[in-house]
Amino acid sequence: MNAHRRFPTRLNLRRGRVDMTHGAGGRAMAQLIEEVFVRHFDNEMLRAMDDQAAFGVGAGRMVMATDGHVVSPLFFPGGDIGALAVHGTINDVAMAGARPLYLSAGFILEEGFPLADLERIVASMARAAGAAGVAVITGDTKVVERGKGDGVFITTTGIGLVPEGLDISAANARPGDKVLVSGHLGDHGVAIMSSRENLEFETAVVSDSAALHTLVADMVAAVPAIRSLRDPTRGGLAAALNEIAQSAGVGMRLDEAAIPIRPEVEAACELLGLDPLYVANEGKLVAICPADEAERLLAAMRAHPLGADAAIIGEVVADDMGFVTMETGFGGTRIVDWLAGEQLPRIC
Amino acid sequence: MKYVDDFRRRDIAQGLAAQIAAEVDPAREYAFMEFCGGHTHAIFRYGVQDLMPENLRFVHGPGCPVCVLPIARIDNAIELAERHGAIVCSYGDMMRVPASKKRSLIRAKAEGADIRMVYSTQDALRIARENPEREVVFFAIGFETTTPPTAVAIRQARAEGLENFSVFCNHVLTPSAIQHILQSPELREMGRVRIDGFLGPSHVSSIIGSAPYEYFAEEFQKPVVIAGFEPLDVMQSTLMLVRQVNEGRFEVENEYTRVVSREGNLKAQALVGEVFELRARFEWRGLGEVPFSALKIREEFAEYDAERRFALSESRGRDVKGCECPAILRGVKKPTDCKLFGTVCTPDNPQGSCMVSSEGSCAAYWSYGRFRIDRQRQGAREDAA
Numbered sequence: 001m002n003a004h005r006r007f008p009t010r011l012n013l014r015r016g017r018v019d020m021t022h023g024a025g026g027r028a029m030a031q032l033i034e035e036v037f038v039r040h041f042d043n044e045m046l047r048a049m050d051d052q053a054a055f056g057v058g059a060g061r062m063v064m065a066t067d068g069h070v071v072s073p074l075f076f077p078g079g080d081i082g083a084l085a086v087h088g089t090i091n092d093v094a095m096a097g098a099r100p101l102y103l104s105a106g107f108i109l110e111e112g113f114p115l116a117d118l119e120r121i122v123a124s125m126a127r128a129a130g131a132a133g134v135a136v137i138t139g140d141t142k143v144v145e146r147g148k149g150d151g152v153f154i155t156t157t158g159i160g161l162v163p164e165g166l167d168i169s170a171a172n173a174r175p176g177d178k179v180l181v182s183g184h185l186g187d188h189g190v191a192i193m194s195s196r197e198n199l200e201f202e203t204a205v206v207s208d209s210a211a212l213h214t215l216v217a218d219m220v221a222a223v224p225a226i227r228s229l230r231d232p233t234r235g236g237l238a239a240a241l242n243e244i245a246q247s248a249g250v251g252m253r254l255d256e257a258a259i260p261i262r263p264e265v266e267a268a269c270e271l272l273g274l275d276p277l278y279v280a281n282e283g284k285l286v287a288i289c290p291a292d293e294a295e296r297l298l299a300a301m302r303a304h305p306l307g308a309d310a311a312i313i314g315e316v317v318a319d320d321m322g323f324v325t326m327e328t329g330f331g332g333t334r335i336v337d338w339l340a341g342e343q344l345p346r347i348c
Numbered sequence: 349m350k351y352v353d354d355f356r357r358r359d360i361a362q363g364l365a366a367q368i369a370a371e372v373d374p375a376r377e378y379a380f381m382e383f384c385g386g387h388t389h390a391i392f393r394y395g396v397q398d399l400m401p402e403n404l405r406f407v408h409g410p411g412c413p414v415c416v417l418p419i420a421r422i423d424n425a426i427e428l429a430e431r432h433g434a435i436v437c438s439y440g441d442m443m444r445v446p447a448s449k450k451r452s453l454i455r456a457k458a459e460g461a462d463i464r465m466v467y468s469t470q471d472a473l474r475i476a477r478e479n480p481e482r483e484v485v486f487f488a489i490g491f492e493t494t495t496p497p498t499a500v501a502i503r504q505a506r507a508e509g510l511e512n513f514s515v516f517c518n519h520v521l522t523p524s525a526i527q528h529i530l531q532s533p534e535l536r537e538m539g540r541v542r543i544d545g546f547l548g549p550s551h552v553s554s555i556i557g558s559a560p561y562e563y564f565a566e567e568f569q570k571p572v573v574i575a576g577f578e579p580l581d582v583m584q585s586t587l588m589l590v591r592q593v594n595e596g597r598f599e600v601e602n603e604y605t606r607v608v609s610r611e612g613n614l615k616a617q618a619l620v621g622e623v624f625e626l627r628a629r630f631e632w633r634g635l636g637e638v639p640f641s642a643l644k645i646r647e648e649f650a651e652y653d654a655e656r657r658f659a660l661s662e663s664r665g666r667d668v669k670g671c672e673c674p675a676i677l678r679g680v681k682k683p684t685d686c687k688l689f690g691t692v693c694t695p696d697n698p699q700g701s702c703m704v705s706s707e708g709s710c711a712a713y714w715s716y717g718r719f720r721i722d723r724q725r726q727g728a729r730e731d732a733a
Contacts, residue, residue: 257358273706323719330361330579332395334716340695 023143078206098160210283251319355578385412385707557612634677
């Protein structure tokens, strides 16, 4: 009927399942790539169907970041593994102040995984990438036997270009600098936990999964002297700040009362015995900037929809022991330590 | 969170701190043991010690369920999974507690043992229903608070005819442990430890009531104040203890009246009595063999008792050499008195049980308070130089 079509029948995207042939390099794999990946990610470089994507780069400093995603469950309130895989890598690139340009995506699929779910995930990735203005230009697909994977794992790699004049790195934090966060902490982790099979509880909290590069662009435009940026994913705010303190050889002093946490998140953490400062975020950032620029940076963040609830939460202090301490809402002092062990596995 | 925030208000805390400072007698020292790890955690997490006068200190007690479990019992739990092929269901706190030979439940799991972390006994029952061909053992630990849910699970298993479910019972009793501490030679004769009063358990007391403490408050002439787990509860209770000490009283007072009554939860007590009975003796890490300090499953429910159902070896677990957990659990030593503290023993690589659970005093010291110790040490070094 259609002589130009390379595949006589279309993939059954409603009831079909991934089988071993979809990763074998034959016609079935080509069909999966064409009818799922290329169809959704559609762009010229991908359509060329080469083993690599070729593109020109401008002059300047490039950054590259990679991130594997194994979240369970695959679909959760406020997002799914697809959108997360796009946002996570864009954010890693953006934390250098860079403008993300392109993404690659590697899929490890488990035999038996429903094609409908795969398509839903790929469509969500394409929407997230499209909204962020970042194209997925190359990719890879492998299939593992049933029981050897958990539905789907996605690894994305991103590259970006750092605008002239920026020098953003964890090592740059200096005593006296201010510490800012872009909004409420702990939403992603609590949303995932609420949908875990053995933990299900009712909550209105949804994942904050979001691409932060436009927020970052506004921030560096307002305050090019930003010293450090981090997205507090696994290990939460506590891990991000300890990493910065360690790289820069400084301490930090936080004010618990200033840290934005939703009452629902606080309540869920209270119930589960977790500390919201250790719970993962997927659409928040921590920024360190010179004290005299902090108010300007705060204003720039609050003017962006993803930074509407931004706050100054503390300052960098001289401390060669590298302690992150916090004045508690109660008036005492405690350490905000690295996370020990794991709080909850497979959160992203 | 409104109802929680009310118990963490800074202005009230400052007021209580001022009150305590005004009422303590500067000529004497006050040492109060908080029995429960929950109190230890609140004291450190909210920095309560910072708000106390110099001559008032908290002695951390043994009330951390995973800390007091002897190594041999953890070895037995691993044995249940490895030698008997059972699915062992454990509360998360227990997973990283060191067993013999540098093992733990989480390491045994990585090596292939089927050990699963559960949030409640109901999860364990579900796993038993879903795996009818496998033996499923619930690793029951904890004080009087976690005992009623275990009793419910055993009754439920019987009602459902769930034949593959059993319980490895390690439930222990609070009052006998406090009494044992008060009778210890370190306290009575050698005078190495001073305890002027107790912050009594909060959740435990919601089950057993405040009456069980009356005997030893009288016998040992030590005041007890049942205290809630919120930081303001701890402060209010501390003030009540200071007043008792100043007035020479030794009564059981109840700060936690919003939850605890004198009689406790009679329904829960009846349930526990139906399923469990006293063990003649049970070993506690740190305290040794304590008579009538633990529960075992009654004969009528023998088929749900993992100790009767499986042949468990008499493991003689040994603590890591140099680990001071036993002395720390008795309140004789502070975490910082231990040579391993912060060197080889940290929450990432715990050598002793007190460093594992957030309720353990070593973990609380390390995670929330070590900046004070390190600053002091650093100051001492600088002074020396």
